[in-house]
Amino acid sequence: xxxxxAAPHPAAISADPLPATDKVVIGLIVFFAAVAFTxxxxxxxxxQVVETRADLVxxxxxxxxxxxxxxxxGGYPVAKSFTLALESVNTLLTQALSFLLIRGIVKRxxxxxxxxxxxxxxxxxxTFLYYFVAHLSGYAGFTAKxxxxxxxxxxxxxxxxxxxxxxxxVAYRALLRQADG
Numbered sequence: 001x002x003x004x005x006a007a008p009h010p011a012a013i014s015a016d017p018l019p020a021t022d023k024v025v026i027g028l029i030v031f032f033a034a035v036a037f038t039x040x041x042x043x044x045x046x047x048q049v050v051e052t053r054a055d056l057v058x059x060x061x062x063x064x065x066x067x068x069x070x071x072x073x074g075g076y077p078v079a080k081s082f083t084l085a086l087e088s089v090n091t092l093l094t095q096a097l098s099f100l101l102i103r104g105i106v107k108r109x110x111x112x113x114x115x116x117x118x119x120x121x122x123x124x125x126x127t128f129l130y131y132f133v134a135h136l137s138g139y140a141g142f143t144a145k146x147x148x149x150x151x152x153x154x155x156x157x158x159x160x161x162x163x164x165x166x167x168x169x170v171a172y173r174a175l176l177r178q179a180d181g
Contacts, residue, residue: 018105018106021170022105025101025105025116025167025170026102026105026106028159028163028167029098029099029101029102031159032090032094032095032098032159032160032163033095033098033099036090036091036094036095037091037095038057039057039060039061040087040090040091041091042057042058042061043061043071043087044084044087044088044091046058047071047074047080047084048074048075049074050071050072051072051073051074063152064152064156065143066142066143066144066148066149066152067141067142067149067152067153067156068083068134068141068142068153069141069142069143070082070083070084070141071083079133079137079140079141082130082133083130086126086129086130089122089126090123090126094119094123097115097118097119098119100115101115101116101119104116113171113174113175113178114171114175116167116168116170116171117168117171117172117175119164119167120164120165120167120168120171121164121168123160123164124160124161124164124165124168127157127160127161127164128161130157131154131157131161134153139153
């Protein structure tokens, strides 16, 4: 005898799981947002007086000072203004767009890959410019030109440089596949 079975509740039907690549993209975004909403936002608020502060976040930021004096000086010299512009865009615009990107990934929206490529391209470019300006200036922002300071400078910024380069490559390849049909 056949028994009728009730249709599963809509909440019980699981969508296809996200691919590992999407999970990594979301993980990178969460990491970058955490840094933006803690260290970078703090610096944007207190950049004129950060050197006089002694709280935990200020002491954490002080670890980076040997690699870039613009994170501790007051005023708006050109070098600091460049850093301030990069951090403002990253903390305010990039994070808002990144949360929209997470929504696009989870909901599998068509805008996902173009948005991912856009965010990845301009953030990679900003990090590249930060590296390149330091190089062209002879690393003028360094307090000492020793291996520790070079490693601090390059390694502290490497997650953004490599992470967004990879995210851009993933989006570019996905858009090419879509274009090929």
